[in-house]
Amino acid sequence: MARKFTNLQTDLLRTFVTVVDLRNYTETGRILGRTQPAISLQIKRLEEITGKKLLAQQGKQVELTPDGQTLLGYAREMLRLNDRAVANLQQASILGTLRVGLPVDYAIEYFQSIITRFARENPAVQLDIRCNRSPDLLSALHVDDLDMTIAITDSMPAPHVSVYWSEHPVWVCARDHRIDPDQPLKVVAHPNGCFYRKRMIDALNTEGRDWRISFESLGVSALQKAVLDGMGVTALTKKTLLPGMRLLSPGEGFPNLANIHVGLFYKHVKMSDAALKLIEKITEDVSTFRLPTRARTK
Known part of the structure; x- marks a missing residue:
């Protein structure tokens, strides 16, 4: 008997990721041009397709369930590939301004070299690079003062992470x-x-x-x-x-140290074509020295 495949629709995944990023159904509806009941129905439909409870209401906040956390990394990657494919087929112009955070407490020169190559290949993109401590970069992303950032966290998965990997100090x-x-x-x-x-x-x-x-x-x-x-x-x-x-x-007398976790963070709903292309470049380059782990629970 042929295997029956389950297809995850990108419009449902986009709604799911946006709700996770914004933690609010009403705001998600405003951003995506739908009503709050329509957003709720899309999440319910995605849960029916997957057979899992993905989101839970905690007071006024929407929180991920463990199964929702498992899906999140895959959903971000599927949407990134979808949007990059559409942009390439439509020959979208890669331009605009990108605000990128780089951590002073990690291998900043490595990521500077990736971004420098990206800038040479995409001269129409204006880059605003900000170097700071990881907690400050993540705070800036949270209030939309950055479009994306590389940052260190104490544990993974974490909000807005797309790809992450562990390093042993x-x-x-x-x-x-x-x-x-x-x-x-x-x-x-x-x-x-x-x-x-x-x-x-x-x-x-x-x-x-x-x-x-x-x-x-x-x-x-x-x-x-x-x-x-x-x-x-x-x-x-x-x-x-x-x-x-x-x-x-x-x-x-120097005991082993626990791993640190490094990730690429961004809010998918706010990504431009230029940002998606840079995310793709960073993801590809990171995989050459450390196999990235999708944002999912083990």
Whole structure:
């Protein structure tokens, strides 16, 4: 017997993703040009097709169920591919202004190079690049002050994430750096609120090890230089390790650190053709060094 396939209609998926982004049926109807009852019926239809409860009302807010979270990443990707296919077939002009956030607490140079190539290939697009801490970038996206951002979060999945991957931080110091066991450990770190910093301090406190912050900076480049200058130890990911650094092991008193999570975040309802093309480029390039995980629960 031939397998029966279930087709997910893009108009239903677009309504679903928009409700998730806006957390409101009425606002979704306004954006998509439909009434609030029509939006509710579309969500009900999608739930009937999937056989799963996708959204739940929590007071005045609409929240994802676990099954809704599973569908969300696929829905964003299906809509992105649909919209890019239509734009290419219609030979849409790739122009406009894009406000893009890049995290100073991650491999910012890597993503700058992707965006630089995109800018050369699409000279009609005006780029507004903003570099900041991940929490600040996500806050800016939430209030529509950014169109998209790369950011670090403490856990995944997270609101508005399209593609995400995990990185394993490792302890590092300068190759010839000597650690005095009789003195508090000198730690090089981002300011409070940084996920690397929290992982280092939690690990050291669990071990009962004395420590102090010897150097603090927002940017990862400054931390890298401070480590190479022998100012202390820090946690970095493999993309931010530099020649002249050495790894520190649990046997030396440096316990394993929990993963951090990096993602590409955007609100699909607000995406222009130019934004979708840049998202496609970032997604393709990310897959070359780290297999991305769709925004779904395990």
